[in-house]
Amino acid sequence: MALYAELHRHLGGSVVPRVLWRYFQRNRSNLIEHFPGYLDFEDFYTRPRNTLDEYLELHTMVESVQTEATLPYFVYRLMRGAYVFENLAYLELRYTPYLRTPDHLSQSERIEKMSEIVDIVGKASQIGEYPIEMSQILCMHSRLPYEVNRAIVDLAVAHPHYVCAVDLAGGDAHYRDRLDEYVKLYDYARQRGVNTTGHLYETEEGAYPELLPYLMRIGHGIQIPLHYPELLPQLAEQGQCLEVCPTTYLKTGTLDDLQQLKVVFDRCFEAGVDIAICTDNAGLHNVRLPFEYESLLTQDIISFQQLQACQDAAFRHAFAWKYEQRPERILSDILRPEADDDLDLMVGETSTVG
Incomplete structure (x- = not known):
């Protein structure tokens, strides 16, 4: 059985439509009262948007209900689905902790609350019945002031057992006026030993070469x-990996056709730049990681060998994967140790005959 690593998934966009609908029915029926039924809600929740900004507005609907009390509910169902339906062995879940704190509190009080949010998500992800490794990526945000974003980096420093990296989100078209600030924050993160990724070069407005030297991976790119x-040669030399999320670009209007990604994969493979295939917002898309793989294969965007290379790259660039091997190989060593002994014997017999 193949097991996979998912490096780019948002907590806000990870809740599948049916789970969200059931939660609203039981707890926040006012949010769905204008939908005649579930299928109408699913169509609204998952349909393509015209721009990335319009698409990101959907996150606010989910963020408003992902509170201290409800996060265990959402995280448990997310983890269960990731293991049972997607064969994930490893998941990096990203979100902005500040946006899960009560908005009636002062900024300083919300900053203090962020630590509780990280602990809640971390504890909720420790599910013994589903052997999946999860780590958190904390997102700085273009809508938040410097003080909050700096506190998010400090939070990552203080919680290495739960947090593996920091990110910058909020739509890459909105970084320009505060670019020096984000450079400073990323530099601070790297100095404190925090891993880094960032939503960059996702759209045509998101080209900021000034940030590239500070990123270990590139969100989308x-x-x-x-x-x-x-x-690309610079990325290859620095060992940076692109986190490519195919369905996202159709949902946000960034690309017109998935075939446009063939250039992305071909040029990256030619230049020696790694790609990890991801889902981004599996719930918003109603798409799971194996479907992303299948879609790229069946449309001849990548070959099967390239798919395997991308799957290997995901584990290789995973910030919190503790093992040198992919999980399938570890399982093979446990379940079929005699196969290696037989192979050694065959090799020895061949060398003797030679």
Whole structure:
């Protein structure tokens, strides 16, 4: 059985429509009262949007109900589905903890509350019945002030047992006016030993080469091979990996056709730049990771060998994967140790005959 690693999934967009609908029915029926039934809600929740900003507005609906009291409910169902339906052995779940704190509190009180949110998500993810490793990526946000984003980095420093990296989210078209601030924050994170990724080069407005030196991975980054291929050797030299989320680009209007990703994969493979295939917002898309794999294969965007290389890259670039091997190999060593002994014997017999 193949087991996978998912490096780019948002907590806000990870709740599948049916789970969210049931929660609203039981607890917040006012949020769905204008939908005649579930299918109408699912269509609204998962349909493509015209722009990335319009798409990101959907996150606010989910963020408003992901509170201290409800996060265990959502995280448990997310983890269960990831293991049972997606064969995930490893998951990095990203979100902005500040946006899960009560909005009636002062900024300083909400900053203090963020630590509780990280602990709640971390404890809720420790599910003994489903052997899946999960770590958190904390997102700084373009809508939040410097003080809050700095506190998010400090939170990552203080919680290495739950947090594996920091990110920058909120739509890459909105970074320009505060670019020096984000450079400073990323530099601070790296100095404190925090791993880094960031939503960058997702859209044509999101080209910020100034941030690239501070990132260990690049969230999306598809505009680099599409429009700035001269940067690819630099990415390869620095060992940076692109977190490519195919369905997202159709849902946000960033790409018109999935076939446009063929250039992304071809140029990255040619330049030696790793790609991890991810879902981004599996709930908003109503799409699971194996479907992303299948879609790219059946449309001849990548070959089977390239798919395997991307799956290997996901484990290799995972911030909190503790093992040198993929889980299938570890399982094989446990379940079939005699196979290695037989192979050694065959090799020995061949060398003797030779």
